[in-house]
């Protein structure tokens with residue numbers, strides 16, 4: 001399987017999580033092409049089986065700066081026949097109202113433009129916010145995986161491992177092994 005992981009990171013937390021936890025697991029699933037969103041061209045949307053997008057949320061619910069610059073282009077992409085999972089970083093204590101909003105914002109565009117979002121994730125008791133940020137589809141379900149390196153970095157490895165297992169199984173249900 002060809003996997004493309006596209007990310008943006010302002011203060012390198014996202015990059016750290018990718019390098020430390022995500023890449024080694026993805027490399028067991030297939031060939032991985034890792035790109036920052038500022039490097040992405042039109043062609044990148046045509047040469048992978050599975051896309052994983054990663055975005056931290058900044059400034060009260062804003063997209064990370066490179067994602068922000070790419071967003072107008074992103075909104076014009078036809079995601080028909082594309083299978084995409086999204087994870088993001090945020091701070092649920094400092095910015096609970098907007099915790100990982102970016103994940104929900106990207107995922108909604110993908111579904112609006114006919115793509116398939118996989119890796120939707122159940123909100124368990126380990127999350128400690130009681131507001132209604134855009135990362136939530138409903139009370140108990142996230143659009144993707146929210147991570148919190150600011151307050152819960154000790155949970156990141158386990159969350160990433162479990163979520164990528166789910167992404168793999170969702171992918172196999174749609175496309176076969």
Ligand SMILES: Cc1cc2nc3c(=O)[nH]c(=O)nc-3n(C[C@H](O)[C@H](O)[C@H](O)COP(=O)(O)O)c2cc1C
Nearest residue numbers: 009010011012013014056059060061090091099100
């Ligand atoms: C000024 C500022 C604003 C932020 N705004 C939000 C926010 O609205 N929602 C959120 O979940 N996290 C917010 N955060 C937390 C970042 O998303 C978090 O630190 C993340 O790990 C940064 O990832 P990066 O280093 O890859 O850019 C904010 C952090 C700062 C310093």
